[in-house]
Structure formats: structure tokens, C-alpha cells
Amino acid sequence: MTGFVARRLLASIPTLLAVLTLVFIIVRIVPGDPAMVILGDQATPEAAAALRARLGLDVPIWTQYLRFIGSALTGDFGASMVTSRPILEEVAAVLPHTVDLTLAAMLVGVVVGVPVGIWAALHRNGVIDVAARLLSLIGLSFPVFVSGIFLLLAFALHWRIFPVIGSAELSDIPDRLYKLVLPALTLGLVMAAYITRVTRSAMLASLSEDYIRTARAKGVPWRRVVWVHGLRNASLPIVTVVGLYVGILIGNSVLTEIVFNRPGLGKVIVGALNQRDYTMLQGLMVIYCFIIVVVNLITDLLYGVLDPRVKQA
Amino acid sequence: MKKLLMALALLAGGAQAQTLRIGMAAQDVGRLDPHFAVSTIDRVAVAWMFNGLVRFPPGSIDPARIEPDLAERWESSADGKTWTFFLRRGVQFHGGFGELTADDVVFSLRRAATASSSAFSADFRAFETIEAVDPHTVRIILRENVPSLLGIVTNYSGGYIVSRRAATERGDGFARAPIGTGPFALERVTPNASAELVAHAQYFRGAPQVQRISYRFIPSDASRDLAFQNRELDINYGRADQTWVTRNRALPGVTVDVFEPGELTILNLDTTRPPFNDIRIRQAVAHAVNRAEMVRWRGADVSREGQSLVPRGYLGFTADNGLLPFDLARARALLAEAGHPQGITIRVVHTQLPEMLSGMQVIQQQLRRAGITLDLQVVEHATFHQQIRQNLSPLVYYAAARFPVADIYLSQFFHGRARVGTPTAVTNFSHCSMADAQIDAARISTNPAEQLRLWAEAQNLLVRAVCGVPVMETLLVFARRNNVDYGYPLTGAMSLGPLITEATRITQ
Numbered sequence: 178m179t180g181f182v183a184r185r186l187l188a189s190i191p192t193l194l195a196v197l198t199l200v201f202i203i204v205r206i207v208p209g210d211p212a213m214v215i216l217g218d219q220a221t222p223e224a225a226a227a228l229r230a231r232l233g234l235d236v237p238i239w240t241q242y243l244r245f246i247g248s249a250l251t252g253d254f255g256a257s258m259v260t261s262r263p264i265l266e267e268v269a270a271v272l273p274h275t276v277d278l279t280l281a282a283m284l285v286g287v288v289v290g291v292p293v294g295i296w297a298a299l300h301r302n303g304v305i306d307v308a309a310r311l312l313s314l315i316g317l318s319f320p321v322f323v324s325g326i327f328l329l330l331a332f333a334l335h336w337r338i339f340p341v342i343g344s345a346e347l348s349d350i351p352d353r354l355y356k357l358v359l360p361a362l363t364l365g366l367v368m369a370a371y372i373t374r375v376t377r378s379a380m381l382a383s384l385s386e387d388y389i390r391t392a393r394a395k396g397v398p399w400r401r402v403v404w405v406h407g408l409r410n411a412s413l414p415i416v417t418v419v420g421l422y423v424g425i426l427i428g429n430s431v432l433t434e435i436v437f438n439r440p441g442l443g444k445v446i447v448g449a450l451n452q453r454d455y456t457m458l459q460g461l462m463v464i465y466c467f468i469i470v471v472v473n474l475i476t477d478l479l480y481g482v483l484d485p486r487v488k489q490a
Numbered sequence: 491m492k493k494l495l496m497a498l499a500l501l502a503g504g505a506q507a508q509t510l511r512i513g514m515a516a517q518d519v520g521r522l523d524p525h526f527a528v529s530t531i532d533r534v535a536v537a538w539m540f541n542g543l544v545r546f547p548p549g550s551i552d553p554a555r556i557e558p559d560l561a562e563r564w565e566s567s568a569d570g571k572t573w574t575f576f577l578r579r580g581v582q583f584h585g586g587f588g589e590l591t592a593d594d595v596v597f598s599l600r601r602a603a604t605a606s607s608s609a610f611s612a613d614f615r616a617f618e619t620i621e622a623v624d625p626h627t628v629r630i631i632l633r634e635n636v637p638s639l640l641g642i643v644t645n646y647s648g649g650y651i652v653s654r655r656a657a658t659e660r661g662d663g664f665a666r667a668p669i670g671t672g673p674f675a676l677e678r679v680t681p682n683a684s685a686e687l688v689a690h691a692q693y694f695r696g697a698p699q700v701q702r703i704s705y706r707f708i709p710s711d712a713s714r715d716l717a718f719q720n721r722e723l724d725i726n727y728g729r730a731d732q733t734w735v736t737r738n739r740a741l742p743g744v745t746v747d748v749f750e751p752g753e754l755t756i757l758n759l760d761t762t763r764p765p766f767n768d769i770r771i772r773q774a775v776a777h778a779v780n781r782a783e784m785v786r787w788r789g790a791d792v793s794r795e796g797q798s799l800v801p802r803g804y805l806g807f808t809a810d811n812g813l814l815p816f817d818l819a820r821a822r823a824l825l826a827e828a829g830h831p832q833g834i835t836i837r838v839v840h841t842q843l844p845e846m847l848s849g850m851q852v853i854q855q856q857l858r859r860a861g862i863t864l865d866l867q868v869v870e871h872a873t874f875h876q877q878i879r880q881n882l883s884p885l886v887y888y889a890a891a892r893f894p895v896a897d898i899y900l901s902q903f904f905h906g907r908a909r910v911g912t913p914t915a916v917t918n919f920s921h922c923s924m925a926d927a928q929i930d931a932a933r934i935s936t937n938p939a940e941q942l943r944l945w946a947e948a949q950n951l952l953v954r955a956v957c958g959v960p961v962m963e964t965l966l967v968f969a970r971r972n973n974v975d976y977g978y979p980l981t982g983a984m985s986l987g988p989l990i991t992e993a994t995r996i997t998q
Contacts, residue, residue, distance in 0.1 A: 271681055453872055
């Protein structure tokens with residue numbers, strides 16, 4: 178197991194290096210001068226030049242690149258050009274909110290999506306199946322900024338059960354959980370829609386296999402056939418989708434963060450892009466990439482647990 | 491389940507007492523170092539934490555009413571070039587950084603005047619020396635007269651006084667750990683969520699009645715409005731839009747404040763390049779703009795017609811300047827005269843910022859009626875700012891508010907020294923320089939009547955040359971719950987948001 182993990186981590190190094198280089202190039206290709214963004218529209222060229230020198234933007238691009246790579250390899254991402262705060266501190270302040278939202282949304286997605294998908298597969302083309310497919314289509318079609326506002330109108334303004342502002346102190350656990358409910362539902366129901374569809378088709382494929390027919394012929398109870406023989410074999414595509422979707426959740430949660438006024442990585446990335454905060458963008462991209470690598474690694478490890486043949490291969 | 495949620499809600503709401511919750515349309519604060527605070531969100535917060543030597547009375551932006559702040563009095567020499575400020579005694583900085591002295595003032599003003607440590611260094615161009623005469627006296631000597639020395643050292647832009655020790659010790663970190671003398675001190679910033687401020691108990695005008703300010707960053711208008719309606723905010727940043735104002739005024743227990751400074755929108759026309767190097771085409775644009783229609787579109791409560799190339803109410807403003815009226819027939823005739831009887835298409839770079847884009851789209855329709863087609867190249871906002879400074883757009887739609895003295899607006903937008911693309915550029919997109927002599931002479935004049943005459947002459951020259959077409963002025967809008975009493979009538983705020991002072995209170 179350790180060797181497997183080490184091999185996967187080593188294999189991710191070239192990916193990270195490629196991402197570092199791409200990020201460095203992309204943030205500088207985008208037009209817009211960080212010095213002008215920081216200094217505002219009354220700044221003189223003299224002030225802008227002084228700030229560029231202070232930010233290290235006056236040295237040749239290659240020097241900037243080598244400095245960036247050197248710092249990144251030592252885990253030092255520097256400080257934000259706008260706030261002057263260390264990037265790791267800025268990320269540490271918002272990462273727990275992103276992790277909360279991602280895990281809670283994933284939980285909603287799996288807890289809703291898997292049972293509904295199984296249920297739909299077991300009642301293929303019946304009322305339940307049609308209803309599940311229709312609802313999942315609606316879930317996929319509604320952008321989160323629309324479904325989020327609907328939830329706010331219903332649960333915050335009409336019934337007054339939840340607040341509109343979803344940011345909470347990290348140390349205040351009850352408040353944190355309370356304010357997580359609506360954002361997690363908003364994001365999680367979209368994920369549930371995906372998982373319902375994948376679970377349904379994976380279960381349908383699995384339930385039509387010969388070993389299912391054999392199990393039923395041997396007199397194995399139907400419940401056991403479904404949960405042990407059917408679901409276990411259908412779980413690989415479900416785990417794949419969940420793994421991929423977690424990566425998407427981290428990046429795509431920005432709209433949910435905006436609607437529910439929550440801090441998070443997505444909002445920090447958008448803010449850094451708007452302000453041309455090169456160092457912040459670079460640091461965030463590396464951290465984001467690292468998270469994706471780790472999520473993929475966990476997904477691969479789960480494959481091995483669910484299907485030992487994967488580990489042997 | 492509902493009981494559990496209610497219990498969580500009660501637990502969560504425990505710490506709200508005497509906290510003023512203010513919602514702002516922004517993703518995050520940037521730099522809370524006052525000498526780098528350029529965005530609206532930063533300016534609003536900085537004004538709660540810092541003082542100047544003098545100040546605008548809370549709720550006013552009238553330069554004639556500037557009053558003592560950290561300086562209890564001041565004197566100026568007969569030639570207006572030497573100014574002496576006598577500081578209040580016993581003024582304390584936040585966080586135990588000690589008593590304010592002349593050293594802090596000298597350090598702050600020199601810092602604000604230095605290009606590498608301030609976004610406002612250009613405002614201090616006329617300063618020759620800033621020195622401490624004794625621990626409570628500061629002397630400023632000018633190279634040449636300025637229209638309003640008090641305006642430069644007021645509680646606005648580069649005039650804020652910081653703690654010398656805190657700024658030196660904290661270096662770049664001062665941007666997120668600022669130390670001032672104002673009624674509120676920064677406690678912490680949660681990125682992308684809020685800035686929390688606490689009352690400065692030793693504030694020299696008395697301890698603030700509000701104990702805390704929670705300054706929430708809520709970029710989504712819909713969410714911010716819902717939070718305000720749901721009583722999760724006490725004060726809400728509003729859009730300068732009649733529908734928004736009308737809707738919020740209809741809410742029970744809500745007051746909408748509309749206040750100065752008005753942001754003047756100007757269509758700046760590059761007079762050095764085709765097609766606007768032909769004055770007939772500039773005049774055609776001027777005749778095609780229907781200001782009354784623009785005000786109807788934006789809303790009569792929040793906007794008014796632009797009347798000059800300087801906003802109304804600024805010292806030196808004149809409406810008697812030869813501004814061309816709306817006249818579509820004349821616009822078409824001028825186009826034909828200039829060799830474009832079938833109309834003309836002009837490629838224009840513009841921002842995707844919604845408020846500016848919608849305004850430009852209305853202008854686009856108005857000009858189309860006269861045969862002028864604007865081919866809008868819509869780009870992201872930072873890109874827009876870069877490209878218009880590279881002379882990539884012959885027409886620049888620009889909205890701005892400045893210190894309310896004509897000199898600032900004229901110098902930044904219409905003085906030859908401020909032409910974009912030059913080493914001394916600011917925001918002169920028209921490249922006009924025909925009023926330089928009047929602007930320069932007015933700046934150093936010690937005769938107020940002569941100064942007003944020169945500014946009026948400058949506006950006449952620039953308007954008649956159609957360097958720009960004034961469109962409309964848009965005012966600032968904030969909504970508050972009726973239990974919030976600012977402690978003063980809010981008619982203006984140079985910080986672009988309501989000033990929260992020691993007198994501000996939340997009533998039951």
C-alpha cells in the first residue's frame with residue numbers, strides 16, 4: 178500500500194510542475210496591470226513603476242519564473258500582492274469553509290443520489306424511475322445561483338429557519354453547521370442528480386449480469402442480491418463520479434459561496450483574478466492542483482478496496 | 491428537527507448585540523492602509539479608523555465647512571505657502587500604540603507624498619517641507635499655492651494620519667493590521683467574509699456608542715438585499731438605480747439615503763486621432779446624447795444631468811459653458827458635413843462591469859439614432875483600464891468623483907500633463923491641453939474670484955472644443971434600518987459610504 182501511494186505521489190510531480198508553469202504563463206498573459214489595480218485610477222506612472230519594483234514585477238520574466246518555481250518547491254508561496262498577507266495564511270483562513278461545504282455537499286449527493294439511483298434501477302421505467310430521472314434532470318438544469326436564491330427565499334425569508342448570510346466563525350461549531358445546511362443542499366442536490374443517473378445505469382448494468390441470475394437461481398434473498406452482489410459491482414463508476422465531482426465541487430463552489438456569502442477557495446480565486454494578484458493566483462492554483470491529486474489518490478485507493486483486482490494490477 | 495435548528499440559530503445569534511452590521515457589494519477588502527485605500531470598499535472602512543489634521547463635518551463634503559480634527563487649530567502665512575497645525579493633546583492610537591505626536595503627522599504626510607508608499611503621492615506635488623516644530627506642532631511649507639491645502643490634509647485619501655511606530659514595525663503587514671486614531675479599530679479580517687472592528691474606547695471625541703462593526707463583503711446584490719430584508723444587516727450598500735431605491739423605500743422600517751459626491755460620467759473623445767480629430771464628429775456625438783433620457787433611465791432620485799466637465803457643486807463649477815444641447819437633426823447634419831452621410835462606425839473598448847456596461851449600452855442606442863454606431867469591445871474591468879491607458883479606444887466612457895474642487899477634476903482629466911500614454915499620465919483620454927494655462931494659473935492664484943473666473947474659462951474652452959461630453963451624475967445610495975441613527979444628517983461622504991462615528995447608535 179505504501180509503495181502504491183508513493184508511486185502515485187511521485188507521478189504527480191510532473192503534473193504539478195506543468196501546472197506551475199502553465200499558471201505562471203496564463204496569469205501574465207491576461208491583460209491588466211496589478212500595480213494599476215492596487216493603486217487605482219488616479220495613480221501616476223511614477224507611482225505604478227515604484228509599486229511594480231516593490232512587487233518584483235520589474236525584473237525579467239525568466240527571473241520571476243525561476244523565483245516562483247524555487248519558492249513553490251520549498252513550499253513558500255510568498256505573500257499576496259494586494260493584502261501583503263502570506264498566501265498560506267489566506268488559504269488557511271478559507272480552506273476549512275471549502276472543506277466543510279465540499280464534504281457536506283458530497284454527503285448530500287451520496288446519501289440522496291445512491292438510494293434514489295438504486296430505487297430507480299429496481300423500478301425501471303416505472304413511475305419512480307421516471308420521477309427520479311425527471312427530478313435529476315431538473316437538478317442538473319438549475320444553476321446553483323437560481324436554486325440557491327429559491328432556497329433562501331423559502332427557508333430564510335418565508336419560513337425564517339436559516340440565515341441568508343452563510344459565513345460563520347470556525348470556532349463556533351453549532352453556527353458553522355447551522356449555516357452550512359442551505360449551501361450544502363444547493364450544491365449537494367446537483368451532485369445527487371449526477372449520482373442518481375450514474376447509480377441507476379450502473380445498477381441496471383450490474384443487475385443484468387449472469388452472476389445476478391445465478392445468485393437468484395441459487396435462492397439468495399433479493400435484498401442481498403441487490404446490496405451485496407449488485408451494488409458492490411456497480412460501485413466503481415459511482416466512486417469514479419464522486420471522486421471527479423469532488424474536484425469539480427471545490428472549483429465550482431464559487432457561485433454557492435457568492436449566493437450564500439461564504440468564504441471559500443473559489444471566491445478567493447475569482448478575487449485574485451479580478452485584482453491581478455499574480456502571487457495569490459499562483460499559490461492557489463498549486464494548492465488546488467495538490468488537492469485534486471490527493472482526491473484522485475483517495476479514489477484510486479478506494480478502487481483497490483472495492484475491487485482487489487485493481488490493486489494487483 | 492425544527493427545534494434543533496432553532497436552538498442552533500439561537501446559539502449562533504448570541505453575539506449580535508450592539509454590533510452594527512454593514513453589507514458591502516464587494517468580494518473582499520484590499521488594503522486597509524489608508525494611503526493605499528483606493529477602492530470604495532477600502533475607503534469606507536478606512537474612514538472609520540483614521541483621522542486627518544482637519545475633517546469634513548460628518549455627513550458633509552463641503553470644503554467651506556472643513557473643521558478641526560487631529561489639529562485643534564491652524565494658521566497660514568499671508569502668501570498662503572506656510573501652514574502651521576497645532577495638534578490636540580492626549581489623542582491615543584489604537585492598540586496601545588501611544589499618544590499622537592507631530593512625528594506621527596510628519597511621518598504620515600511624508601509617507602503619503604512618496605510614490606512607493608502611497609497611491610496619492612501626486613496630491614502632494616506642491617509640498618516642499620513637512621516638519622515637526624515641537625511635539626504638538628507641524629509646519630508645512632509649499633513650493634507653490636494649491637487651491638485647497640486643507641483639502642489635502644483632511645480625512646480623505648492621503649490626508650489620513652497613521653501611527654509611525656505601527657507602520658514602521660509592521661511594514662507591508664500594515665495593510666491588514668492598520669493603526670489609526672479613529673473611533674473604531676480593526677480587530678480582524680476574514681478573507682472573503684468580513685472585517686470586524688471594535689470601538690476605540692480612548693477615542694478623543696468620546697467612546698463610540700456602537701461597540702462593534704461587522705463589515706460584511708457580499709458581492710451578490712440579490713443575496714445582500716435578501717440579508718437586509720431578513721434583518722441580518724443594519725446598513726446595506728445600494729445600487730444607484732431607481733427601481734432599487736423605490737423597492738427599498740417601500741420596506742417597513744427602512745430609510746434610503748442618497749448622498750454626494752455625484753460620480754460624473756463623461757464620454758471622453760480622443761481629439762488627436764480619427765474620427766474625433768474632426769470637431770464636427772465630436773459635436774455630432776455631443777448633440778446625439780440625450781441627458782434627460784439618461785436620467786429617466788437611471789432614476790431621478792439617484793442621478794442628474796451632467797452640465798459641465800466638472801461635477802456640479804464642486805468649487806469652481808460653472809454651467810455657463812456652451813454645452814451643446816440634444817439635437818438629433820443637427821447631429822446628423824454635422825456627420826454629413828464631415829463626410830459621413832451614411833453614418834459612421836467607431837470601435838470602442840468598454841468594461842463588462844454591469845453598471846458601466848448598461849450605461850454605455852443606452853448611450854450606444856442614443857448615438858445609433860444619429861447614425862453613429864459604437865462597435866463595443868467588451869473586456870474585463872482591469873483589461874479595460876489598461877487598454878484605455880494605451881490609447882486603444884477613441885471614446886472612453888468614464889465615471890469618477892474627486893475632491894470637490896474643480897482643479898482636481900480639470901488637472902486629472904483635461905490637463906496636457908495628464909494625457910494617457912505620457913510619463914505624467916493620469917486620466918486625460920481626450921488629449922486636450924488648450925486650458926492648461928487657465929488650470930495652472932487658477933491652481934496657484936490666491937485671489938478666490940480670479941480662481942473662479944479661470945476655472946470657468948477652462949470649462950468653456952474644454953466644453954466648446956468637445957473634449958468630452960458630460961452625461962450624468964450618479965449619487966451614492968445606502969439603505970439603513972430606522973433604528974440606526976448616524977448621529978448626523980447624511981448628505982455627503984468623501985469616503986463614499988456612511989461615516990460611523992462616536993455619535994452613531996442603534997436604538998431599540
